[in-house]
Amino acid sequence: MLKTDGVTIRFGGLVAVNKVSIHVRKGQITGLIGPNGAGKTTFFNCISGVYKPSEGHVIFDGKNVEGLRPHKINEIGMARTYQVINLFRKMTVQENIMVGMHTRLKSNFWSDMLHLPNQRKEEKFVREETEKWMEFVGLQDMANQQAGSLSYGKQRLLEIVRGLASDPKLILLDEPVAGMNSKEKEEFDALLRRILDLDVTILMIEHDMKLVMGVCDYVYCLEHGTLLAEGVPEVVQNHPDVIAAYLGGDE
Numbered sequence: 001m002l003k004t005d006g007v008t009i010r011f012g013g014l015v016a017v018n019k020v021s022i023h024v025r026k027g028q029i030t031g032l033i034g035p036n037g038a039g040k041t042t043f044f045n046c047i048s049g050v051y052k053p054s055e056g057h058v059i060f061d062g063k064n065v066e067g068l069r070p071h072k073i074n075e076i077g078m079a080r081t082y083q084v085i086n087l088f089r090k091m092t093v094q095e096n097i098m099v100g101m102h103t104r105l106k107s108n109f110w111s112d113m114l115h116l117p118n119q120r121k122e123e124k125f126v127r128e129e130t131e132k133w134m135e136f137v138g139l140q141d142m143a144n145q146q147a148g149s150l151s152y153g154k155q156r157l158l159e160i161v162r163g164l165a166s167d168p169k170l171i172l173l174d175e176p177v178a179g180m181n182s183k184e185k186e187e188f189d190a191l192l193r194r195i196l197d198l199d200v201t202i203l204m205i206e207h208d209m210k211l212v213m214g215v216c217d218y219v220y221c222l223e224h225g226t227l228l229a230e231g232v233p234e235v236v237q238n239h240p241d242v243i244a245a246y247l248g249g250d251e
């Protein structure tokens, strides 16, 4: 599904990500852990087109995608969420999901103006799809609320379904449970399973070790931009370098 081969990015003299090679397998949940400042979000930015790697390759669904713009990468089937929530705060829940769907829609300016049959069909499709996604995360009663007025946890859920509305093959989640309450956190494993059931593969940065160890099929650990360990959760959790990295850090 996704492979990175020696991905490196430098900012001036700082090597934020250093020769990182990972393999995200279709139908699995892959975790990316590591202490604060390890380079996890920067690595996501290299994969999703926010940054062009200084070196290395990002191969998504068999194609080299490094250097493509984020919207292009989204069009070919990769969605993502952000550590700092990136919704349109003044727009409603429903409108945010519609924005997520835009890459799938065909109507253009003229068919919109003339209200052609195709466009009417598409409007119906958009309404039904939006409804489906709101129900997927239990936001249907908040359809007309501004995204910025939702609780932090609900904003995270909305960001995830906005990503799913683009019909991706892979979704990258950056600290999805940060800010969720304990009930939302408890329900999150089940949500991840339902995302897999949609045939969407998951790559997730997460600090909540209980969640990572409970749901991930495979885990990578970064420290100072470099891969420190990889393997099934138990192996990574008990890896002496990983234990040392976390004890030595500020977490």
Ligand SMILES: Nc1ncnc2c1ncn2[C@@H]1O[C@H](COP(=O)(O)OP(=O)(O)OP(=O)(O)O)[C@@H](O)[C@H]1O
Binding pocket: 011, 014, 016, 034, 035, 036, 037, 038, 039, 040, 041, 042, 043, 083
């Ligand atoms: N645009 C940039 N210019 C300069 N330095 C940057 C830039 N983006 C990231 N960095 C640096 O890269 C390093 C890795 O940061 P990053 O945010 O990716 O870590 P992280 O593992 O996601 O941390 P956290 O868990 O705290 O979110 C940091 O030292 C950061 O200051």
